[in-house]
Amino acid sequence: MQKLIKKMQKGELHVHLNGLASTSLVQKLLIEEKAEIPAGFNLNVDLLRTSPSTDLETYLKPWQVLRLIPRSKAALGLVIDSAFENLQSQNVTFVELRNSVIYIALLNNITISTALSWLIHEIDRASDKYSIKAGLIITISRGDYAPDHLRSLMEAYVQLGRPDRVIGLDLAGNEDTTSPVELGQLFRKAKEEQGLKITIHAGETGNPENIRDAIINFDADRIGHGTAAYKSLAVMDMLRDRDICVEVCPISNRLTGAVGAHESHPVSEFIKMGVPFVICSDNPSIHDSNINEDYLEFYRETHNIDILESMLNRQIKYTFLRGIN
Ligand SMILES: [Zn+2]
Structure with a gap:
């Protein structure tokens, strides 16, 4: 099965x-760029999450230092090359890369539009170099500043x-972090006026209502994780009837605790x-x-080879990238 995948x-x-x-690249950049590593953060241990975390906050510990790099456009280029090398080794031929952009601007003392142009330029270059079609999804973090961040990012984009x-x-x-109510409206505006597609991390911490909120108030085209969907028949119906694709991340879901050690993965309910x-x-x-391991984990959960074999067609159907076939 491993070979086939x-x-x-x-x-x-x-x-x-x-x-x-x-x-290894992240460690190298943190050391070379003399990043201020938070007290108690062990670079040899804390960059990895290989056993289930008690909560999402614990799972997110590596981001305490991931936010401290890259400190130049050249270093960003190395990060992007490393990402594309990984994709190439797994036979990935198109990718939607996510990044929150603003930390790159703050870290390098540049404007958000310059940070966005660095990312675009380096993804352009790597996409050609590795022959992998690629697009950028801009990630907004939940919280009080989310509307301001989205407004600034959209200004830079325009x-x-x-x-x-x-x-x-x-x-x-x-x-569990609340965001101002206007945030959904701003996402919908970006979709209507700029034609950007929307995906929302929702239902990862146990609440199916967050998936409904993502669909109704954010006009989500896809849902990230959505592991709580199975708890609500109405939400499951909504996803199916509106053809909203759930991005299932089997290994991540175990490590964040979204799916408990003794639970079966809700992807069987989705099927x-x-x-x-x-x-x-x-x-x-x-x-x-790597993504091959996620395919393998899905197979262990479901023993469904037909879905694995049709996975590429599904990815082509639901990708936000244009011209993939
Ligand atoms: Zn994610």
Whole structure:
């Protein structure tokens, strides 16, 4: 099965740039760029999450230092090269990369539009170099500043002439954090006025209502994780009837605790109920893993080879990238 999976051509619809770059490169950049590592953070241990965390906050510990790099455009280029090398080794031929952009601006003392142009330029270069089609999804973090961040990012996007490389918006972060109500309206506005697609991390911390909120108030085209969907028949029906694809990340879901050690993964319910989904890897380097391992984990859960064999067609159907076939 491992060999068969390795040979399969793949698309990756849910992966964070910082969770895809190799751990050795991250360590090297943190040391070379003399980043101020928080007290008690062990670079040899805390960049990896290979056993289930008690909560999402604990799982997110590596981001305490991932936010401290890159400190130049050249270093960003190395991070992106490392990400594409990983994708190439897994036979991934198209990718939607996620990044929250603003920390790059703050870290390098540059404007958000310059930070966005760095990312676009380096993804352009790597996409050609590795022959992998690629788009950027801009991630907004939940919380009080989310509307301001989204407004600033959209200004930068417009200032750069609405580059094709930017394909969508994502909302991420702890779902227990409340965000101002206007945030949903701002996401919908970006979709209507700029044609950007929307994906929302929702239902990862146990609440199916967050999935309904993502669909109704954010007009989500896809849902990240959505593991809580099975708790609500109405939400399952909504996902199926509106053809909203769930980005299932089997290994991540175990490590964040979204799916408990003794529970079966809700993807089996998605199959039963006809809820559309694709398999993705989320933060493979943090998991000391790769997307092939996620395919394998899905197979262990479901023993469904037919779905694995049709996975590429699903990824092509639900990707935000244009011209993939
Ligand atoms: Zn994610």
